Amino acid sequence: MIQSLLIANRGEIACRIIRTARRMGVRTVAVYSDADADALHVRSADEAVHIGPSPVRESYLVGDKIIAAAKASGAEAIHPGYGFLSENAEFAQAVIDAGLIWVGPNPSSITAMGLKDAAKKLMQDAGVPTTPGYLGDDQSPERLKTEADAIGYPVLIKAVAGGGGKGMRKVDSAADFADALLSCQREAASSFGNDQVLLEKWVTNPRHIEVQVFGDRHGNVVHLFERDCSLQRRHQKVIEEAPAPGMDAQTRAAVCRAAVNAAKAVDYVGAGTIEFIADGSEGLKADRIWFMEMNTRLQVEHPVTEEITGQDLVEWQLRVASGEPLPKTQDELSINGWAMEARLYAEDPAKGFLPSIGRLDLFELGEGCRIDTGVEQGAEISPFYDPMIAKVIAHGPTRDAARSALAGALDDSAVWPLKTNAGFLVKALEHPDFVAARLDTGLIGREGDALMPPARPSGEALADAAGSLTRGGALAGFRLNAPVHATGSFLLDGEAVTIAYDPRAGGEAGEEAGEDVLVAEGGQVWRLTPWRASGTAGGDASDGAILSPMPGRIIAVVVAAGDAVTKGQKLLTLEAMKMEHSLVAPFDGTIAELNASEGGQVSEGALLVKIEREETA
Known part of the structure; x- marks a missing residue:
């Protein structure tokens, strides 16, 4: 049995290999770049060797450095993991020629x-x-077009050296073939250094x-x-x-x-x-x-x-x-039984799945599933590598049991301030076609918009989080005898929102972060920050100035200038962000100024109502 093993990889797969090797009593050696100096796989291994700068072409893809690290550390075998050099035949042969064991084909x-x-x-x-398709050596555009016509459209053009979806084009008609071929060949030459293609019948x-x-x-x-x-x-x-x-x-x-x-x-x-x-x-x-x-x-x-x-x-x-x-x-x-795996990425579905880079200040994944990860709370997600931060794997007696367990674990996950695709994964797992196993590779492409997670938490989660903040005294002017229903102005990830809440309840939906609350729901996390209580019951509009908490439209005005009002009385209703927000009198008094009319648009911070406090003897 191999006694010492160098893992020529990083992140999740390196940690995965180390876990099994340790159980088997095999000594492990990690390699790392500048960006990975403090990475989990480095700290998990028995020994670690630095192999160069952060870019992969200067570290993880340099076979000579990896072989030198194996020899210097006394490792007798190299496991490539997946990606990087795992399917590089020249590297595999170099490992063998160096007198080392290649853990691979x-x-x-x-x-x-x-x-x-x-x-x-x-x-x-x-x-x-x-x-069915064409695999010939004749790569002339004329021959390829003739073969595509014979196969019948739609056809698929594929780079012979391709992978990961690169160098592939679906062609729906003969008229589109020439342009698609040129595009595919350019991408193949750029990505793989080989512009040869094959043709396949498109499977509908x-x-x-x-x-x-x-x-x-x-x-x-x-x-x-x-x-x-x-x-x-x-x-x-x-x-x-x-x-x-x-x-x-x-x-x-x-x-x-x-x-x-x-x-x-x-x-x-x-x-x-x-x-x-x-x-x-x-x-x-x-x-x-x-x-x-x-x-x-x-x-x-x-x-x-x-x-x-x-x-x-x-x-x-x-x-x-x-x-x-x-x-x-x-x-x-x-x-x-049945098993399902979801790939959790640090990426933002709302921004075209762009990678989300930075520090994982909060990294909590749901329970009841196997978690394979190469990061932990406090880790930095680097721009140099794939943004996958974990694989969440569920096992159950039936497909639906595994699916429900996986969706539940992702739903309970909380990662912040980085964005993840957890909410997108939950939506995919709960989509009717996936639930019914009506599967094909185009499902996400067809249903993309329906799989996008909500842009903001539910009203219940926001109210709960707002209640948590007010119970902690984060909102100025909060009093123990405040009315059961209040309205406050907050920032949700920097965007102004007004929330109706119960200041005596809440706290279950959020996680405290100083004077902020992190609202976790459906695999997504938002930061809720107290802003000001503008004209709300229990608020701090002590001068009687009722300001608009956000841009919106006045949909109801229930007072007039000169009216006497009592504390907590509804003054008007503002519609903003598809929600209705009632503004109420902060104390007994008289409407001295009214700058709102039904149907009117107002900007954030605009003075809507001015109340003069009722004088007492």
Whole structure:
């Protein structure tokens, strides 16, 4: 068994590998860039070696530095994780040539599956079903256009060296082909240094089905069943599950058998995934599922397979790399229940899913699920790396049990001040089509707006948080004998809001942050800050000036100049941000000035009413 292991990666996957290695008694060595000097994976390992500046091309992608770190630390093996150098055949060979153990497939297997066109030809020869298309060497625009016309539109243009959704274009008609081809080739050349493409028939109701395979150096290859990764955004997986909904025993046997044959065709060793595209228009059927590509590494979504099989795939990797046979035979593997995984990113759905960079002042994830993460509260999310901050994995006896548990954990999550996609994930998990397992890769693209989380908390959550602030004395002028219903002005993430609340209640929805409250709801967090109580019951409008708390429209005026009013009496109603806000008299007096009329627009801070205090003898 390997005794010391260097992990050529960072973040969540590095921590994941360290966890299993420690359980097995294997010494671990981390590598880190300048940006990761204080990272969790660095502190979790037995030893850590600095490998360069923050940009990946100067650190995590420099194979020579990683091999030198392994030798300097006395590590005997290198685990690449996923991403970075995990599917780089030249690096794998360099590790082996340096006399180190490569925890991964043979470099020849990586090369064989690295180019999509060559891999598809290899699969065809092995009897693995492939999508109808064109894999020819003639890359002239004229030949490619002729082949596309013969396949029939829509067709998919794919870069042969592509991945992660780059270098792919759907073409709906012959007239669009030339421009789409040029665009695809430019992107492929820029991203992969290779502008060659292949053509595939576009599957109209596509589902992404993949099979986990594992091989050893004794000629054994098994599968650990399938996963469904159909819920995607711009070709990036969002939520993965195992097993695949609607997969019957006969279809499962056929697809998994094809996956094992694919692995055997390249003498595969270690963990790999055979990815298939399925036409789900009539349910999953063996003759409508085709080979797409092979990932010659551990997948991000491997935990769902671990949860349904009870196996630790990293342990399998280390044992196979040490020369041991596979820990289980095919007959010893079975499916237990259902598992789902959601990828939690530091990104803002409201801003086109742009990464959210900075310090995690609050990082609390819901309970009842497995959490795989490489960060903790107080960590910095760097602009140099992928913004995934955690994987949340639920397991249950049924699909709906796993789905509900995952949605509940995400709903209870609280991350601040960074934005996350947790609210978006909850919406996706609760979408009727996902609940009913009506899946295809275009679901998010079609339902995008419906999956956007709300821009602000519910009225109940805001009222609860406002009550929490007033109970703590954060609002000036609060008194113990204040009326049960009050209205106050606040800033919600810097935006002015007026909230009706009960100053004697509240506190359950917010988390204290000095004189602020963090309002957590539906996986999202907002900061609520006391601003001023403008003309509210129990407020501080001691001079009788009732100001507009925000821009809005006057929808009702119930007093006139010269009227006598009593404390708490309603004066007018303002409509703003799709909510109605009642402004009331702060004390007994007379309306000395009225600058509001029904239907009128008012700006923030405008004087609406002036009340003269009633004189007492």
